[in-house]
Amino acid sequence: MEMKNGLPPRQGLYDPKREHDACGVGFVAHIKGRKSHDIVEKGLTILNNLRHRGATGADPLHGDGAGLLVQIPDAFFREEMARQGVKLPKAGAYGVGMVFLPRDPAARAACVREIERAIVNEGQQMLGWREVPVDDATLGPTARSTMPVIRQVFVGAGRKQLDRDAFERKLYIIRKASGHAIRALGLTNAGEFYVPSFSHRTIVYKGMLLAEQVGPFFRDLTDKRFASALCLAHQRFSTNTFPTWDLAHPFRFIAHNGEINTLQGNLNWIKSRQATIHSKLLGEDLDKIWPLIYDGQSDSASFDNALELLLMGGYPIAHAMMLMIPEAWAGNPLMDARRRAFYEYHAALMEPWDGPAAVAFTDGKFIGATLDRNGLRPARYFITDDDLIVMSSEMGVLDIPQEKIVKKWRLQPGKMLLVDIEHGRIVSDEELKRDLAAQRPYQDWLDRTQMRLEDIEQPREVPTPDTDKLLDRQQAFGYTQEDLKMLMTPMAMAGEEPIGSMGDDTPLAVLSNRAKPLYAYFRQLFAQVTNPPIDPIREQLVMSLVSFIGPRPNLLSPDSTEPVMRLEVSQPILTFEDMEKLRRASTFTQGHFKSDILSMCYPAEWGASGMEPALAQLCADAEDVVRKGTNIVILTDREVSVDRIAIPALLATAAVHHHLVRAGLRTRSGLVVETGSAREVHHFACLAGYGAEAIHPNLAFATILDLRDALPQKVDEKELVKRYIKAIGKGMLKVMSKMGISTYQSYCGAQIFEAVGLSTGFVDKYFVGTPTAVEGVGLKEVAEETVRLHRLAYSDAPLYRNQLDPGGEYAYRTRGEAHMWTPDAIAKLQHATRANNYSTFKEYSRLINEQSERLLTLRGLFSIKESDKPLPLEEVEPAKEIVKRFATGAMSLGSISHEAHSTLAIAMNRIGGKSNTGEGGEDPIRFARLPNGDSMRSAIKQVAAGRFGVTTEYLVNADDLQIKMAQGAKPGEGGQLPGHKVSKYIAKVRHTVPGVGLISPPPHHDIYSIEDLAQLIHDLKNVNPQARVSVKLVSEIGVGTIAAGVAKAKSDHVTISGHDGGTGASPLSSLKYAGSPWEIGLAETQQTLVLNKLRGRISVQADGQMKTGRDVVVGALLGADEFGFATAPLVVEGCIMMRKCHLNTCPVGIATQDPELIRKFEGKPEHVINYFFFVAEEVREWMAKLGVRRFDELIGRADLLDVKAGVEHWKAKGLDFSRLFYRPATAAGVAIHQSEAQDHGLAKALDHELIKQAAPALEKKKAVAIQSRIYNRNRTVGAMLSGQVARHHGHAGLPDDCIHVNFTGTAGQSFGAWLAHGITFELEGDANDYVGKGLSGGRLIVYPPKSSPIVPEDNIIVGNTVMYGAINGEAYFRGVAGERFCVRNSGATAVVEGVGDHGCEYMTGGTVVVLGKAGRNFAAGMSGGIAYVLDEEGDFTQRCNMAMVELEPIPEEENAAAAEGTHELETHGKVQIDHVGGHDDEMLKGLIQRHLLYTGSDRARRVLENWATYLPKFVKVMPLEYRRALAEMAQEKLRNEQPTPRVELRAND
């Protein structure tokens, strides 16, 4: 196969653009700048110890890439070059280019020539080449066969006396110019050409290597003469197994762990600056750098290129990093005014490169690291008493004696760590930013150049909403009754987007017979696995809707010598007044801004064919006015009328935006859209995604004002508009956060969409860069749809004379959109399965399958090629084997009733299929068989972000452990179980409090990247080595690449869900517009896995609106081994698609917790079994027709699929499935279905030793004490041991402290994960991320080594996301914990001496004591449990998220407590009785005493000794809902008035 840069070319649905990576990153430096070989050695050691953060491909010797960045080892090079007779000039006066050259000698010669030519052209001196000595003995065959020839080129500073920076700039230009020249040669064999570095300060050694291969491979690195004062190391984990030497990190300035989500937008904006950018420093050389970023580069490489431009343009590296990854300033009231001004000023210069990131950077003078605004990647560092600083993704990467370490800390969200090597000191974040902010009068500049739209005086006359012919206008833009009733009314009333339930069973826009708005062809992309989505509500502090309208300043002129006025809006939805200000911008801004209004309408008589020329004219007009000085272009379709047709606003916006980008004019002008078409969140998101800086939805406003009288509540006009804007804003934040994007500015133009059903030609012309998988309609059909709507709007059709089209998108309507679930389909399915009548089932399946006239799904358009040698049915694999491949979908107990849930479980267990717990835990009584032999145990246990009821016992009682990364109905979003659905029983199973609503966060807080996922898989596999681990993904473009990464992360199973899957509750726009059909995602997954030779190791399941045997067959042919069904079995149980799941009013007792309604449940396991056998029977009939005996032989046979002949649908006829049906050419023996097992590497687990030693405890409950050393490579210690405990002793575990282990050292990730009751882990040392994850009753104690000189309460002791999803147990940490401490804790007790941001987020139970500072956003989404925070400085209120909690002092109540006598702390309960009575004083004191006892904490001692002084400084954080629930429980206790023992009050026992 021909590879380009090692990646295979685009083929089928595989696109190398979609590749992702994540990694381990670290650096070591001597603060005073002392160069030594020791630093390089340490760098190599760091790499070795980060090995587990990388991955290997199909070939164990084949790594994803690793490397080092160091200072130029002058002495070494001097001697080396002297040997070939080259005398190097003095250090700093020569530069070294590290060059990967083609293996082909002729191509190599051409490249060498171009480099030399560039050196001469730029007036520098060619000194010589050096062959870099390498030893490829340890390389695997793939890496070796793609290895470039590696040489170094030495360049002397030219005659002209250049300063150092100018010389560096020349080297940059040489590299860029030669690179462009080589590209221009168009050589076929020059694929390996790449320049890892070209500088007089730094050099990069990297390659497609495993971490441990870097040292042996590059012999230079082990040479003692090779010295540097700093070393940046990086180990990559990519989602593919392809050889890519150039994609290894570090890049020239950075090593990056994370992902840039906004890449497409950033690239567009960079490109659009080309014409307006200029630089004094670079002068005319600037012209030589374009294109700045080559197409198809990785996000990290692109980031590096952009950073480089800033550095060459004169920014210091720290300044440039702050510009590209600013901390969250817009919503931070705590930020110093000057720093805020600094950020606000720079915001207009460049949009943030947004996404989870830990970026380590160096230019050879400074070395540092910064974290994204949300702090989503780990970065820890320590400083020794001999001036060494070591930063890395985790602790323990270097074995430095503890007594030498003077400081241990971590990078915090948005913060920067900077070492000034030249001046030999660490610059603190505070100092650095204070200095930078003070360097220039940013506030003055802002005051002079910045205008806020809301500050501009209100216009006296504002055109009133155009209500004339309102209905006609609404119809012209395709408004429906549903839009008004289901979307706009709730938004205008409640300020929120409405919620719906069940899946989307309507056709894709391209299959619909109805004219659809263009927006409907775009599907929102979302984060899964390689980067996390954000919770825009609970973590609002990082989110921002600030937008800039109008021209952008010159990026390379940071000093305001050329002031450019900037217009800022706090959010992008413009009111009537705002719009008027822009329309007459010149008047309102005293001439600073000039707007021009361009109409998106054209004469109706031109018809559909008039749209293309009209669009071209619009683009040309836009260019024209911008060239003439307009700096706000307003596109409007206000004048739509009987004679004027509006070009779809999205099309016009994207076309103009891209036209201006191409012309290099985009940053000279703002782009504002006034349109009648935008009415729901998705519409606004699309417009923003394709370049609109602000949007005025004139018709939507007119509509809600017109609705005013019909609204259930009287609200004034201003308020209605305000609420509607609020709803849209919230929705936009949600759409952005789904992809992990925090700011509107970087979302704008970022094109976070894929198209489904648009032709490539159309997309390439107007929506450049948007992926589209199955082709479809072009401008002609889009125009036709627009014209149809227009014609209808202005016709006399009686049906539409007085009313809008009914819609029928969200519910079945007679004249509305088609649905797969029709009344007949439901009736036939129910009748068939209840009466066990196969012929009625066939009637049902005909209704679903036959889509020759009613197009509903992509698979409906496929034909299956029957064999000319069909088999007799008897020869086909029996149905009872096929049904074992079936599973029911993940529906939580909570979203559906126990009755509905257990009926499915019983049915699946009877037939050997699998049912799924969903994310709500499982009642332990279901683990045992029923007397009749049935089992209600769900074979698949889901592990979702909420971790409800994910105990050790739950995990060991599973056949599959499914990590839910996303859900088809709302990928990228969390869930919420409303309080009214949390019954006592649900609360018990979920280990929470009845009546208290439960929030599932959008991301798993232990998965922010692919290597985190690998870690969680490893964790789960340790707890239950027998279970398969599965990862559930949702189909979107690039899901195949993610699946390959998942396979490399050692998942045994992956689920590809369609966008159309069901839900108990989801915002309507997510139901409709996120994700893609499983046919596309599954095909991409199959192709990518096969290309990567990974398919054999992993089972693939498809799910999403699976209904019939034909669906199963199509799924198998496209590559699925297994199948998930959810809605159909629910229908069999009696579901009639009420779509009221979120309201708890399900009238058939399925999706409700109301006992009255549950009584109406009529489902029977037999019915469900009948259904699955019918499906299997239909599969068999197909297999017979295809001449296939065994199901395995079907899998991946996409060649048996074809397009159904004779589909003459006006839109669908453009669809092209050839990429879906593509089968990559593979060598013989490459598996195309699951056929082998993953190697999880569990043999190395420390737990084997622990289990051996703990045998007396496990078998006879005899107490044991164990001693052990521990290192960071010992991950997930305790989980396997706990699994053993839970297997034999259940959740109750062993007697307290039955197994006591004393560790010394640095623990690897997930220390004490799911630690069971009866186990105590005592660690002298420190620990990394995820300590006590899922803690299930065990006790954790961590304190610094006795020999350590650090002050524990000022240093970090455990990493991020500690005690995530803890169920119960206790933990004592002597020192500070990282970010997200005790997130989703539901019952554990923890004492710690300080926590980072987002502490106790989403907590629902338990007790947390913080004896020190708590970071920002404490208690966000906290609905239960109590936290006590020692607030010595009295500023905790500012950092606490007060949305769901109240703060109170802790009363002294000696008497109250004494009267009841001493009682034991209820540390293992979920709702603690102590929380009911208010024994705060006593309980808090008791906990601190224990903390002292276990950890010897000085801080605890001090507090206890001065109790009276400290007690008033404690703040009690009390969730409002929890207080209410506690009060209700107290009431109940009074009512019952039986002297019940306290335990019975505990809700969850």
Add this chain to the structure above:
Amino acid sequence: MGKITGFMEIERRDRPYVPVAERVKVYKEFVRALPDADMAAQGARCMDCGIPFCQTGCPVNNIIPDWNDLVYRGHWRDALEVLHSTNNFPEFTGRVCPAPCEASCTLNINDDPVTIKSIEQAIIDKGYAEGWVPPLVPARKTGKRVAVVGSGPAGMACAQQLARAGHDVTLFEKSDRIGGLLRYGIPDFKMEKHLIDRRVEQMGAEGVTFRTGVHVGVTMMAAELLSQFDAVALTGGSEKPRDLPVPGRELAGVHYAMEFLPQQNKVVAGDKVPHQILATGKHVVVIGGGDTGSDCIGTSIRQGAASVTNFELMPMPPEQEDKPLTWPYWPLKLRTSSSHEEGAKRDFAVATKAFHGKDGRVESLTACHVEWVKDAKGGGSMKEVPGTEFTIPAQLVLLAMGYVHPVHDGLVDQLAVAKDPRGNVKATTDGPGCYATSVRKVFAAGDMRRGQSLVVWAIREGRQCAREIDAFLMGSSELPR
């Protein structure tokens, strides 16, 4: 919509009937309306289903959840607008429709369905009371002439739709008054006839020309029709009654229901009917357990019959259907009509073997019980149960056993339109060329095309046929289906 928890809080409550003793004295409607507030509360029971099964259960696809909600919220006029958008004559269906919508109501799975039919009637009755039913006069006339033959519900709906599309419509009726079965089949106590007159008035204002007393195919030749009109709709109903050819059939006093019922309606309307067939003082036997049979029973009772006996050939259906296997479809179950309640004896699985008479007049009949045996193919055949033969007095026998197909003599034969195997005029209902007969520019709808059926089906077909005719005449149509 409705109220989210309405169905859990509010019980079904339907309109009360006037007590039997009072209502049998007059030929007036006896269903009493509920107060608006009560009706609104009933509307609140609607669950606004994700799939409104009622809407597909209803042959005209009434948008039931929407108007239920509007009634609940007190927006009666909007409710009427929505109702009229699918149904030309809700005042007819609100009274005489058996309400398949209620059978398919989701609440009917395990609770009592919403009182959809009553709400429908309440909406339109209020509409008339408030003057919200004006004629919808077309803005433009097309100049096209359309003949609609047969003025039952199919013909009326077809004519009204076509008139509103701007065509010149002539509605032909062989009787003296417009309405077909509505006028002369359905007794006044089920539906008072001024309701039809009101619609006729509205349609007249909308441009429909009525020609009563013209029996096309008899008093006016089909060819004439074809030459005068651009299109013709056949909506003449299915009027050929099923006969009972047993000994004594020729005796006086044995009548088809449609010989008996129209006379009473005429009398109520104030006409003089010489030699009216009367049940007064007689032992009446009504053969046939359907709606027409019920109408015969109610009419007989009002006329003062000595006794009324109702025979049904089929066995007695179960009192409760097997809901898990029937919902949302129309279930087979024992239905007791208001007329049955008024005092008829019912007997099932009865076959009449002979009528006996004196002086040419029927005096009694002999019948027996039968047993239905399922054959291998799932069909049934009937067998006499030995020893069950019985004879009862019968001075008036009314045959209400349904209709076999349209009358072929006259119009159908003259046009020579193709017929389906059951003898109905052949035309499809979906896809290109639907509702068109084998003869150019001739269309057919209602019972004439589908065979005997419900009023609501007739309205649906009339509407849909109108759309096809409009499209045929104009190239495309904006009329709703």
